[in-house]
Amino acid sequence: MTNKKEWPVWEVFIRSKNGLEHRHVGSLHATDAEMAIENARDVYTRRMEGVSIWVVQSKDIVASNPEKMGELFEPAADKVYRHPTFYNLPVELKHI
């Protein structure tokens, strides 16, 4: 799969405004970090989507194995007491 002519893939994270966290918005191709930031600016922030960009090469991301979904995540399914759903949140609280 590694073709010398194919540029590496980068994952793009954008913070839509100050105070919020960066969110994954997609991926793109670029030869280096500088170009990845510029490409991300051109591809993902054309409609004022962001105030800050992070990029990281996709190969540097360590991901969980989808085949292990069962053992990783299902044990949490029947433990509703771990959710803080029994509290009443004040209406002013946002982004939770």
Add this chain to the structure above:
Amino acid sequence: MKDQLYKYLLLLGDNSMILGHRLSELCGHGPNLETDIALTNISLDLFGQVRSYFKYAATLKEGETEDSIAFLRFERDYYNTILVEQPNKDFAHVIVRQFLFDAYHKPLLEQLMNSKDETISAIAHKSIKESKYHLRFSSEWVKRLGDGTEISHQKTQNAFNTLMPYIEELFIETPLELAMKNEGIGADLNLVKASFDKTMSDVLPSANIETSDIKLRKTNGKSGFHSEYLGFILTELQYMQRAYPDMSW
């Protein structure tokens, strides 16, 4: 004075319009998705500036609109420089043409920000951020291509050999530009040239590009004398307005 200002606005707008058109020809044909959209963004930025200039110009002359100014002039009434007419021969030509223009356009706008004409100053304030980004984009690519593989270096050097001669005209002051400078409205091209030269000496060594042997050419697009390319550009640009006058979407 009003006539001169009108013509000066056309001179400013025409460079952005013809270069914007050249870039728009690449829409969907860029080397990859990311570069395609970057070049199209630059084209849109330039057309945004054109609209501001032409809208303002239309207020200075009875019977003109931004559309009539953009689409209904004859070839000799366009005042863009020869550089921006040059075709998209290959990606290196596209990048080098953009780089040479940006290196001129950014300091030009920096001066126009201080124009005594408030509208020109406002347009320049808005456009300078775009222009700074364009220069960053094009100079990074000049370095990458010039200092890249043997082939990319050769193609970039060729593009400089072809396009560099046309920069001469950017800095030759026409009587119109002299008059506008003296009014405090237009830019001082000597200062623009100084900044242009600095950009060249900052970028070209790291791109391994040699320009000292390139002979400059005296062209005069700013007075309406164009290369053979502009006629073809206008044929395409003006077709809709000529075939369906006053059409709208």
